[in-house]
Structures are given as C-alpha cells and as structure tokens.
Amino acid sequence: MTETQPILEATGIDHDYGTVSVLQDISLTVPRGSVTAIIGPNGAGKTTLIRALAGLHEPTEGEITYHGPETARQIGYLPQHPAFRPGFTCRETLQFYASLVGDDDAAMEKLARVGLEDAADRNVEALSGGMTRLLGVAQATIGDPPIIVLDEPGSGLDPGMSMHVFDVASALADEGVSILLTSHDLELVERIADEVFVLSDGQFVQHGSTAELRARFNADSLWSVYENAIEGDLDTVRVQGEHA
Numbered sequence: 001m002t003e004t005q006p007i008l009e010a011t012g013i014d015h016d017y018g019t020v021s022v023l024q025d026i027s028l029t030v031p032r033g034s035v036t037a038i039i040g041p042n043g044a045g046k047t048t049l050i051r052a053l054a055g056l057h058e059p060t061e062g063e064i065t066y067h068g069p070e071t072a073r074q075i076g077y078l079p080q081h082p083a084f085r086p087g088f089t090c091r092e093t094l095q096f097y098a099s100l101v102g103d104d105d106a107a108m109e110k111l112a113r114v115g116l117e118d119a120a121d122r123n124v125e126a127l128s129g130g131m132t133r134l135l136g137v138a139q140a141t142i143g144d145p146p147i148i149v150l151d152e153p154g155s156g157l158d159p160g161m162s163m164h165v166f167d168v169a170s171a172l173a174d175e176g177v178s179i180l181l182t183s184h185d186l187e188l189v190e191r192i193a194d195e196v197f198v199l200s201d202g203q204f205v206q207h208g209s210t211a212e213l214r215a216r217f218n219a220d221s222l223w224s225v226y227e228n229a230i231e232g233d234l235d236t237v238r239v240q241g242e243h244a
C-alpha cells in the first residue's frame with residue numbers, strides 16, 4: 001500500500017442479471033481522501049455498480065481490489081433504500097452497529113454529525129423517510145471506515161439537509177476518507193465531487209474532474225455536461241435488456 005495508490009480499483013467489471021447485461025467493461029479507481037461521484041440516468045446501472053464496489057455482490061466478470069488499511073470495517077455503505085429493524089431507537093440502532101466494530105462510544109457523535117441528535121430516542125419505525133436516510137448515513141460512518149459508499153445520499157431530504165449531507169461527505173473526504181457516491185442532484189455533485197463518472201446504459205461515457213468535464217463540453221454547469229454526455233432522449237427511461 002502506498003499513499004498515491006488508489007484505495008479501491010475496479011477493472012473490467014461486467015454484470016448480468018440472468019440474460020440481461022447491465023454493466024459492460026467498467027474500470028475505475030477511487031482515490032484516497034476525495035469524493036468520487038457516479039451520475040447517470042435512471043436504470044443506467046449505478047446501484048448495481050456501487051453494490052459490487054462495496055462488496056455486496058460479485059460482478060459477473062472483472063476484478064475489484066481494495067488497497068486500504070486492514071481496519072475493523074473497510075467500507076461503510078448507505079443503501080438506496082435504508083431500512084432498520086423496528087423496535088429500536090436511533091441511538092440503540094447505532095450502538096448495535098458500533099458494537100460490531102468495537103467502537104461503543106460512537107453512536108451519539110455519529111448521530112449529531114448528520115443532525116439527528118434530537119431524534120436519538122425515537123424508534124426507527126417512527127422516523128420520516130428523510131430521517132431514515134440520515135440514520136443510514138450515520139450508520140455508514142460507524143467504525144470510521146476508510147471508504148464510504150453512499151447510494152443517493154440526498155434523495156428524499158429537504159434542500160437544507162441534502163446540502164448538509166453532501167457537506168458532511170465533503171468534510172469526511174477532507175479528513176482523508178474516500179467517498180464514492182451516486183446522485184441525481186447534479187448541483188450538489190458539482191459542489192463537492194473531485195472526480196465524476198458519467199454512466200449511461202451500463203458504460204462510462206465520460207470521466208474527469210468537474211472542471212475538466214465543463215471545459216471538454218464548453219459547458220457552464222455539470223447539468224449541461226450531462227445533457228451533452230447522455231445521448232438520446234432524456235425524457236424516457238432506457239430499459240436495459242428486454243422490455244418488461
């Protein structure tokens with residue numbers, strides 16, 4: 001392991017669901033202490049890809065290599081639809097996750113970081129959708145993993161909390177954590193991402209820093225880059241494989 005080596009490296013990733021190929025020949029590296037974002041239309045394959053990168057399913061082909069330190073928890077993960085076991089409070093839920101990695105005192109600090117300290121004693125089934133996502137973000141940071149993977153961290157959050165969660169991700173990157181996220185909020189991605197990958201129909205069609213991408217397309221925003229990079233109709237979900 002060297003400091004210049006990326007913390008995570010994926011090479012030649014394919015993923016098939018049955019006979020349907022949804023990722024084709026994806027390669028990417030996740031640098032240390034920075035924010036890497038994957039953007040792309042609905043159904044492009046973002047969740048499939050980051051679940052593979054987070055080690056939650058095996059890709060059909062390709063290799064994923066972790067070059068980070070041997071810690072109790074290597075990768076924290078916020079799923080697209082976080083859900084928690086009913087009957088426990090937010091504090092108890094995080095205490096449970098913290099106990100798994102021997103970080104027993106972390107719960108309240110992690111709750112406070114996402115702005116949920118006032119809900120510490122509320123049962124998880126009594127949380128709003130946005131609060132559940134915030135608890136999911138807090139859960140992903142338990143154990144201080146060197147990589148945190150966030151699938152649509154701002155989805156369902158009000159504009160202020162959405163910006164707050166992105167700023168938390170950015171602050172974690174400043175502290176040396178590698179953040180990998182997907183999002184449809186291109187303004188917030190532009191605000192914090194160091195590297196952006198544009199995924200379309202299971203393939204990367206563009207990649208670079210936001211400044212490089214804007215310069216490449218002579219564009220004044222990431223939205224304008226996105227419009228140019230995604231070929232075809234932006235009003236229709238492109239369904240990979242057979243239409244069902």
Ligand SMILES: Nc1ncnc2c1ncn2[C@@H]1O[C@H](COP(=O)(O)OP(=O)(O)OP(=O)(O)O)[C@@H](O)[C@H]1O
Pocket residue numbers: 017020022040041042043044045046047048049239240
């Ligand atoms: N378990 C599954 N079985 C079969 N097909 C699946 C499964 N999960 C996802 N797909 C298909 O794989 C493709 C990519 O889905 P995925 O959820 O990775 O896209 P996404 O880019 O994350 O979309 P969104 O932005 O809407 O969340 C879609 O065509 C989807 O229908």
